[in-house]
Amino acid sequence: MSSPWAVLFGGPSPEHEISILTGLQSERVLTASGEAVLPIYWAPNGEWWLVPAGTEAKDYLTGVPKGSKAVDVRVSGDTGLYVKKRALDISAVLLTLHGGLGEGGGAAALFTLLGIPATGSTLFAGAVGMDKLAFGGLMEVAGIPTLRRELLSATHAPSFPGPYIVKPRFGGSSIGIEIVEDVDAARAVASASAHLRAGAVVEPYRPELVDLNIGFRTFPQLAVTALEKPIRVNAENGLYSYADKYLSGGAGSEVGLTSAPREFPANVPDAVATLAAELATRVAEVTGLTGVVRVDLLLDESNGELFVNEVNSIPGAMSLYLWAPQAPAATVLKDALVEARDRRVVTPASGFGSGAALRAAGGIAGKLVGLDGPRG
Known part of the structure; x- marks a missing residue:
């Protein structure tokens, strides 16, 4: 019998609450498809908790849900995630950490140290996706249209x-x-x-530009979704805002982006849809991002000009709503987990070489000469 999957949500980010919603949704989708899942909550104070199955959003309003068990994160010695001194047996972790260290490659680095496969991109690709200046520069160098x-x-x-x-x-x-x-x-x-x-x-x-979104995933092969046109609830604001994305569904609605107002598939000319798919493919190739990704685009409807705006390597609701016409939500999530489990990331060898550099170094004090600043 294979080991269970884990879903990690929360984390140090302004989007902590949305991460909880995405994590709970993902846990429910996987469990309903017959998968064994360990839901793990990364609390705002930095503590990690194995929470009971099937918790609801309201269970996190006052802290950690009742019945949760503390998780010990060990990055030295016998690395891994431990509950009551016993290592959790995990096939791979589904990262649903939006923004911050989670989406920016920090969680990828952490799980590499832990020796546990995790979904999403490597530390390096995730960091580029989170750095808007670096991402914009990369798009320009690659010849991908961007503002x-x-x-x-x-x-x-x-x-x-x-x-x-x-x-x-x-x-x-x-x-x-x-x-x-x-x-x-x-x-x-x-x-x-x-x-x-x-x-x-x-x-x-550019107030005349229209928001469009498209998703791609990289396993079992690179594939893209149809285009989505999100609807700005507060059009006078001039931006597709946090409230438009995550709060416009109202109380009792499904998680965030899943119920946000949208036109899907977007009513755009075929040439725009084709170009969007080509740009999403190019973004995947140039960035090296893997897993389930959303690319945010901007369209000038007067001339069909399309710009790549941003990339979301761990998108809200895992962009499952974009994939619904092509694949069940459980398939999208399980494919991402299998990709992580079976992926072999090549990293430079660590540890000592011949020791030649250490033997040739001499005393450390000699390397400090002249480093004490200007002399009066």
């Missing part, structure tokens, strides 16, 4: 005029985003927002 994106700096003005969209350099696709008229306003917003203090980027604000 101009530059670092918001205290000393250099953007090379293009406002108005601007100001975004966190490191962060998700919805939180901390503002529209401003000029660079002074952009700098003021960046200094006042906790989401922008670690770095911010600016893009030209």
Whole structure:
């Protein structure tokens, strides 16, 4: 009998609540298909918990659900996840950590150290996807159409005029985003927002552009979804916001993006749909992102011009709603888990070589000479 899967949700991120919803949805989908699943919650205080099966969103409002068991995360010695000093036997972990360290490659690095297969991308690909400046630069170098994106700096003005969209350099696709008229306003917003203090980027604000989304997955082979056109509930806001994505379904609705207003498939010309699929394929190739991924696009309906905006390597609701016409949700999730379980990531060998560098080093004190700063 094979070992169970695990689903990890929560984590250190502004999108912690949405991660809980995606995790619970994914657990329910896998369990309903006959899979054995261990749901693991990464609490805001950093503690990890093995929670009871079938918990609901309301069970997390006041902390950890009743009946949960503490999980010990060991990265040295006998690595792994432990409950009451016994290692959990896990085939692979489905990561449903949105934004932050989880989606930005941190969780991938952690599970590499733990020796447990985990879904999604490698540390390196995930980090590129989360760094908006790096991702935008990569798109430009690869010849993939994207809006101009530059670092918001205290000393250099953007090379293009406002108005601007100001975004966190490191962060998700919805939180901390503002529209401003000029660079002074952009700098003021960046200094006042906790989401922008670690770095911010600016893009030209193009209110005529329309949001489109498309998904891709990389196992058992590269495949893409049809196009989705998300609907902005608060059109006067000028942005497809966090509230539009995750809160517009109302109380009692299904999880976040699954019930958000949308046009699916999007009513666009065939040429636009074909180009979107080509761009999603190129993004997959250039970034090396794996698993279940969503690509956010912008369309100029006046001329059919299409731009790659952002990529989400762990998308809300795992983009299961995009795959529904092609594959059951359980198949999408299980394929991602099998991909992780069977993937062999080649990493550089670690440990000592011949010891030649250490023998030749001499005393450490000699390497500190001249490092004590200027002399008066």
